[in-house]
Amino acid sequence: MRENEFEKGVQQKMEGFHLSPSAEVWVEVEQRIRKEKKQRFIFWWFLGLVVIGGGLALLLFIGNKRSSVGITQNKTNTQPGIPQPDAKKNGASFSTIALDSSELSIEKENNRTVAATNESIQNFTSKPVTIPEKRPVKPAIISARRETPLKNEPEPFDTVATIDKSNDKKGEPPAAIIITTETISMDTIKADPIAVEIPAPEKKDSAVAEQPIVKKEKRSKKWDWGIAASGGRASIVDGFLGDRMYADALGSGGSPVSTPGGSFSLPRHASVALSLGIFTQKPISRKLDIRFGLDYRYLSTKMKTGNKVDSGRIVNNYSGLLQVNNFYRPGDTRAYTNQYHFLGLSASISWKIFDGKKFKLSWNNGINYSYLFNSTMLHYSPGLGGFYKDNRLLRKDHLSVSTEFSIPVSRKLAIGPYASYTLTPVLKEGASMHTNFIDYGIRLRFLLNKK
């Protein structure tokens, strides 16, 4: 077919048609890939933060709810000195409470609890429970038996609490009571009376403080959360594993140095360090707290440069070609701030060194993963004869260790000095000698859900 022949001819001609693109195309492609990847990474990072933050908030919310339920239950069930029989008998749940002759207090359970003594039905308030101490054991056989309807008992009612007095001596109070919170069959109960041995109170004792128990329970279950902010100084120092040859060549003041992998200047002058973040913490023992945090960290260092030159150049360094639209001449006419922006995740352990009434001090040690998402750091190029920006040379993922002393100034606020050292080098391997970030200053921690 004629049509196909023409098309075949065109196709053959065009298959062999090549054109060489200019060098700038690849430079642009490379830059755009990096930028797009960074944007995607930041997007996912923030999405992750939102998800983690939301998850933590949910956990805290649920944790708080459970914590409050736990505290209420402990008021009736976890008093020291009270034996805890198996809670499930015949499908009903039982609680045993030691009774003092004149005082009885029972925490309402599921809104359906009735307590009865041989003399009267006591109130249902959450009055502190009186705990007997070291009284000779006085056996009391107790069985749940509905003899007569309880006074003031609403109908229908599915909780029974009666006391068998058969083992009582005249004038002596009953030693224990059984409370059921579910409907129970009278036949079943009669067929299976429960015998419980309880140490009977020897003397009227003052109430064992209930509050400390509640507090302790709170401390062990609850995640406290808050915000942390810090301010201080940041610097870049030679790494412990640094290449001494290049470090020595630097001298002082951060003069430009050329390395085989590329060229850069070491900005040695310390400048501002700031951070802001959220954290959550929980006691894992009486002395230790575990803490997790998310934060934004800003570090900066200062250097001197000459005038800025607005001129397009191509720089060839360790990371390849780069189109530079402006650069700075060497000199000391301008103060330039190298800025570094990080997003970080941290995990740490806080040790309460002093936990007295008058003075408290915690020592916090932890690790931190941070991602460098932006920087204005300048590098030196001998070919260019000046300083230029190329964030490809910078390492993005960093691991750091930190230490912090924290002194509480109120129940919510703590303040103290901190220092952090980044274990990973500032620049990528091969791009430079080994240098690391260090920052130090004062950190404030403010607990948001502490009352």
Add this chain to the structure above:
Amino acid sequence: MDDRQLVKECLRGKPGAQKELYEQFAKTMLGVCYRYTKSLKDAEDVLQDGFVKIFLNIHQYKFEGELGAWIHRIMVNTALNFLKRNRRYRDEMVFTEQPLHPVTDDDPAIHLDAKELADLIRQLPPGYQAVFNMHAVEGYTHVEIGEMLGISDGTSRSQYARARALLVSWINKNSMQTKNTSYAGK
């Protein structure tokens, strides 16, 4: 490094591999972009966009079919998006269904070199140019072209027929001029 290895290295984000892949395909792909655009600068812009897409979506290449064909397809799509996005092209890309231009018997033998032929194709109005490239060079059917450009397959056919007729006339004219020049030279 073979294509599979090259793609795997690119997936690991190795700059060297990305550069190698670019160098392997950039010249051919610039030829493709050149045919769809009116200037070399626009062609390079499309090439740039295309390679950015390729590197960011290279995980979508499932090693089914040739890597070159996958890259070619992305580049053509990028070129078409560029035409739709760019006002200079968009305003001139008017697709109207017209009577089919009869295929004449005077289809010329193409004595032009590739660059000359590509330059002639670029002389076509943008709509004709896109349809001609897609059908005659890339080998898409009119139904596929219709789907890609959002036109009916009938419109694609008529656009193609007119583009082809124009091109044939230009090639014939060019051949005549070449003959006259050579006769004059004798």
